[in-house]
Amino acid sequence: MKRRLELNDQAGINVSRNFRSLVGEANGYENLTFGEKDCRNHIDKVRRLxxxxxxxxxxxxxxxxxxxxxxxxxxxxxxxxxxxxxxxxxxxxxxxxxxxxxxxxxxxxxxxxxxxxxxxxxxxxxxxxxxxxxxxxxxxxxxxxxxxxxxxxxxxxxxxxxxxxxxxxxxxxxxxxxxxxxxxxxxxxxxxLWHLMKKIPEKFGRHSDYESIKTLLHDIVYDSFSKSDFMMKWENMIECYKLHDNEWLKGIFVERHRWVPAYVRDTxxxxxxxxxxxxxxxxxxxxxxxxxxxxxxxxxxxxxxxxDKIEKENIADFRSFNTVIACISHFGFEFQFQKAFTNAKFQEFQLEIASMMYCHACFNRLEGLDSIFSVTESKKLYDKMKDIVFMVLFNEKDFMLKCTCHLFEFKGILCRHILCVLKLIGKTDFVPSNYILARWRKDIKRRYTLIKCGFDNLAGKTELQRVDKACDAFYEFASTRINSEDDLVKVMNWIQNMKIELPCNETSPRIIEEDCSVQSxxxxxxxxxxxxxxxxxxxRKTSKFDQIVKKKLAQKKTKKNNQNSKKTQGPEEGPCISRGQEIEYEVCYRSQLGDGIGTQESIQVNKEYSSRVNQQEQNNVWSGENGSVNTVAPFNPNQEHLGEENKERHHMKDQHNHHRDIS
Known part of the structure; x- marks a missing residue:
C-alpha cells in the first residue's frame, strides 16, 4: 500500500483519491488500520527536493x-x-x-x-x-x-x-x-490568530446557529481585554449553544495561552x-x-x-531624518516622541494621541504608593458605541505606568489610556526614556547598515567604503603580524586606547563578533x-504579477492587430499599451508588495504615485506619423535602468512637438 501511494503521488494523484481507492479495495474504512492523515504523513516523509x-x-x-x-x-x-x-x-x-x-x-x-x-x-x-x-x-x-x-x-x-x-x-x-x-x-x-479564526466556517458552517456563533466568537476573541472576561464569555457561549462535545473548541481552549490576545498581550x-x-x-x-x-x-x-528591501529601508531612514511630521497637540511628550521615533512609528503614536478624545479618565483609588485610575473609552463595535473601562496604574515615585490594555507591552507604544492619565495629573511635559523603545528610534546608528554584503556596490557610499577599507587593512595586519599571545594583548590594548581617543557616537548594542564556520x-x-x-x-497557479503582465501583453497584441487591419479606415481609437507602461505596472505592483504591511506611509505614497501616473498619461497623448494615437508612458528618473525604450519614445515625442511648433 505504501508503494502504491508513492507511485500514485508521482503520477499526480492527490492523497484523498489515493486513500479512497484503498478504502474501496478494503471494502470500508473499518477494514483499514490507518487513516488519511497517516497517508499524508507518509507521502510527506518520502518526498525530497x-x-x-x-x-x-x-x-x-x-x-x-x-x-x-x-x-x-x-x-x-x-x-x-x-x-x-x-x-x-x-x-x-x-x-x-x-x-x-x-x-x-x-x-x-x-x-x-x-x-x-x-x-x-x-x-x-x-x-x-x-x-x-x-x-x-x-x-x-x-x-x-x-x-x-x-x-x-x-x-x-x-x-x-x-x-x-x-x-x-x-x-x-x-x-x-x-x-x-x-x-x-x-x-x-x-x-x-488569522489562521485559527479562518477555520470557523469550516468547523461551524453547517451549524444552524452559524452566524450567531461566528459573531460571538469574534467578540470573545477580539473584545475580551482580560483573562476573566474571556473565560466568562467562553463558558456562556458553550452553554448557550450546547457545544460541550465540540472537539475543535476543546483543543483550542486547552491551548488558549498560544493564541487568545488577552493571554499573549503581556509579551x-x-x-x-x-x-x-x-x-x-x-x-x-x-x-x-x-x-x-x-x-x-x-x-x-x-x-x-x-x-530592493534594503533600498526601501534606506529611503525610510532618509525620510525620517529629513521630513518632520507636525505635532497635532501641544503636549510636550508628543514633541519628545517626534524627535526620537521614526516617522512610521511616530504616526502610530499620533493615532493614540488623536484617540484621546474618545477617552475619559478619573481617579479610582490609592493602593500604597500606586494610584489607580479608571479610563472609559467609547469604542464603535458593530455600528454601535460601547463604553469599555480600562484600569491604569501610576507610581509617581518611580514614574511607572501600566494599563490593562497592555498596548505598550505588546507594541512598544504608549496607549491612549496612559496618555489620558498623564493629561489628568498634569504630567504632559515628558516621559522617562524607558518608555521610548530603542528599537523604534531613528537617532541610533545601527551597525548592520555598515555591513558589506556580497551584492553591495560601494560606489557613492563613503561611509561603507571607509569601513570596508579598515576591515581589509586590519585583516591583513592581524593575519601577518599577530604571532603570539603577547602580540594579541598589545593589539587589544591598542584598540582599547583608540576607542578612548576616537569616541563612538552610537548608542546601539555591540555586535558579537564570531567567525562563520567554513563549510565542507x-x-x-x-x-x-x-x-x-x-x-x-x-x-501551478501563476503569480499575480505574471497574470497582470500577461494580460497587458495580450491587450497590446490585440490592439496592434486591429490597428494594422484598419490603417485605411482612419486612426485607431484608444491608446495602445507601451513597454514603458508595462514597466510602470510592474513597479506599482512591486511597490504594493514591498513592505507587505499596508502602513499609512506606503499607502499614501502609492496613492500619490498612481494619481501622478494617471495625470501624466492624460497629458502625454500625441499623434504619430500615420495619424494613429499613441500614449507615451511617463518617464520615471528612478527607473532609468528599466526604460531604454521609454526614453526613446520621449525623445520621439520631443521631436514631434518641436516640428509641430515650427509648423
Whole structure:
C-alpha cells in the first residue's frame, strides 16, 4: 500500500483519491488500520527536493563565492546518507548583524511554494525600526516534519550566535510546535490568530446557529481585554449553544495561552498577531520568482529582492531624518516622541494621541504608593458605541505606568489610556526614556547598515567604503603580524586606547563578533526526484504579477492587430499599451508588495504615485506619423535602468512637438 501511494503521488494523484481507492479495495474504512492523515504523513516523509542536473553543485558554488566576498555569510547544506541534498539554509552578513537589534520577535511560516520544484520556502522574519519586514535568514526544505524543523532551528540558532528569540509566531503546525519546544524552550510561542479564526466556517458552517456563533466568537476573541472576561464569555457561549462535545473548541481552549490576545498581550510582539509578516515576505519574493525558476536562479533572485528591501529601508531612514511630521497637540511628550521615533512609528503614536478624545479618565483609588485610575473609552463595535473601562496604574515615585490594555507591552507604544492619565495629573511635559523603545528610534546608528554584503556596490557610499577599507587593512595586519599571545594583548590594548581617543557616537548594542564556520567542500549530489504535495507543477497557479503582465501583453497584441487591419479606415481609437507602461505596472505592483504591511506611509505614497501616473498619461497623448494615437508612458528618473525604450519614445515625442511648433 505504501508503494502504491508513492507511485500514485508521482503520477499526480492527490492523497484523498489515493486513500479512497484503498478504502474501496478494503471494502470500508473499518477494514483499514490507518487513516488519511497517516497517508499524508507518509507521502510527506518520502518526498525530497527535485532539482535539475547540476543545480546542487551550482548552488554550492554560489554559496562559496558569497562567503569568499564576506566571511560572515553563513550557509549549511543538509545531505542524506547518499550525499544527496535535502535542505538548504543561508543568511548573509547583514541579516546576522540585524538580528542583534531586531531578533527578539520572529515570525516563521512555510506556506509558500517558491519554484518549479515546489520547495517550501521558510523565512525567518523580524520587524525593523520602521515597522517594515526584515529577513533574518531563510531555508528551502525537503519536507515539514519535526526532524527537519529541529535541524533548521538549531542551524539558525548557531548562525545567530546561540541567541534565542524571546517570542516566535507560527501557524498551528504540530511539527513546528515540537521543534520549538526542543530548540527554543524559553521562547514564548504564539499561533497565528488569522489562521485559527479562518477555520470557523469550516468547523461551524453547517451549524444552524452559524452566524450567531461566528459573531460571538469574534467578540470573545477580539473584545475580551482580560483573562476573566474571556473565560466568562467562553463558558456562556458553550452553554448557550450546547457545544460541550465540540472537539475543535476543546483543543483550542486547552491551548488558549498560544493564541487568545488577552493571554499573549503581556509579551512584546512588535505589534504582530499573525504570520502576515512571513506571508508578505513571500509575496515580496513573488515579484522576482516565477513557476519556471530553478534553484540557482532563485538564490540569485534572492539577492535582487534583498537589495530592493534594503533600498526601501534606506529611503525610510532618509525620510525620517529629513521630513518632520507636525505635532497635532501641544503636549510636550508628543514633541519628545517626534524627535526620537521614526516617522512610521511616530504616526502610530499620533493615532493614540488623536484617540484621546474618545477617552475619559478619573481617579479610582490609592493602593500604597500606586494610584489607580479608571479610563472609559467609547469604542464603535458593530455600528454601535460601547463604553469599555480600562484600569491604569501610576507610581509617581518611580514614574511607572501600566494599563490593562497592555498596548505598550505588546507594541512598544504608549496607549491612549496612559496618555489620558498623564493629561489628568498634569504630567504632559515628558516621559522617562524607558518608555521610548530603542528599537523604534531613528537617532541610533545601527551597525548592520555598515555591513558589506556580497551584492553591495560601494560606489557613492563613503561611509561603507571607509569601513570596508579598515576591515581589509586590519585583516591583513592581524593575519601577518599577530604571532603570539603577547602580540594579541598589545593589539587589544591598542584598540582599547583608540576607542578612548576616537569616541563612538552610537548608542546601539555591540555586535558579537564570531567567525562563520567554513563549510565542507565535499561533492554534494542532486536530490532524488520526488513530487511535492498539491497539483503537478505544470498546473501551478501563476503569480499575480505574471497574470497582470500577461494580460497587458495580450491587450497590446490585440490592439496592434486591429490597428494594422484598419490603417485605411482612419486612426485607431484608444491608446495602445507601451513597454514603458508595462514597466510602470510592474513597479506599482512591486511597490504594493514591498513592505507587505499596508502602513499609512506606503499607502499614501502609492496613492500619490498612481494619481501622478494617471495625470501624466492624460497629458502625454500625441499623434504619430500615420495619424494613429499613441500614449507615451511617463518617464520615471528612478527607473532609468528599466526604460531604454521609454526614453526613446520621449525623445520621439520631443521631436514631434518641436516640428509641430515650427509648423
Amino acid at each position: 527535485r532539482l535539475g542536473t547540476g543545480d546542487a553543485e551550482a548552488i554550492q558554488k554560489y554559496f562559496v563565492r558569497m562567503q569568499k566576498q564576506n566571511s560572515q555569510f553563513y550557509y549549511v547544506m543538509d545531505v542524506d546518507d547518499e550525499s544527496r541534498l535535502r535542505n538548504v539554509f543561508w543568511a548573509d552578513a547583514r541579516c546576522r548583524a540585524a538580528y542583534e537589534y531586531f531578533g527578539e520577535v520572529i515570525s516563521f511560516d512555510t506556506t509558500y511554494l517558491t519554484n518549479k520544484y515546489d520547495m517550501p520556502f521558510a523565512p525567518f522574519v523580524g520587524v525593523n525600526h520602521h515597522g517594515q519586514s526584515m529577513l533574518l535568514g531563510c531555508a528551502l526544505l525537503s519536507n515539514e516534519n519535526t526532524e527537519t524543523f529541529t535541524w533548521l532551528f538549531k542551524t539558525w540558532l548557531e548562525c545567530m550566535h546561540e541567541r534565542s528569540p524571546n517570542a516566535i509566531i507560527t501557524d498551528q503546525d504540530g511539527a513546528m510546535k515540537k521543534a520549538i519546544e526542543v530548540v527554543f524552550p524559553k521562547a514564548r510561542h504564539r499561533w497565528c 512584546f510582539w512588535a505589534g504582530m498577531s499573525t504570520t502576515q509578516r512571513s506571508e508578505s515576505m513571500n509575496s515580496f519574493f513573488d515579484g522576482y520568482v516565477t513557476s519556471k525558476t530553478t534553484l540557482k536562479q532563485f538564490v540569485e533572485q534572492y539577492d535582487n529582492a534583498l537589495k 567542500q565535499a561533492t554534494i549530489l542532486d536530490p532524488k526526484l520526488a513530487r511535492s504535495k498539491g497539483r503537478p507543477p505544470s498546473k
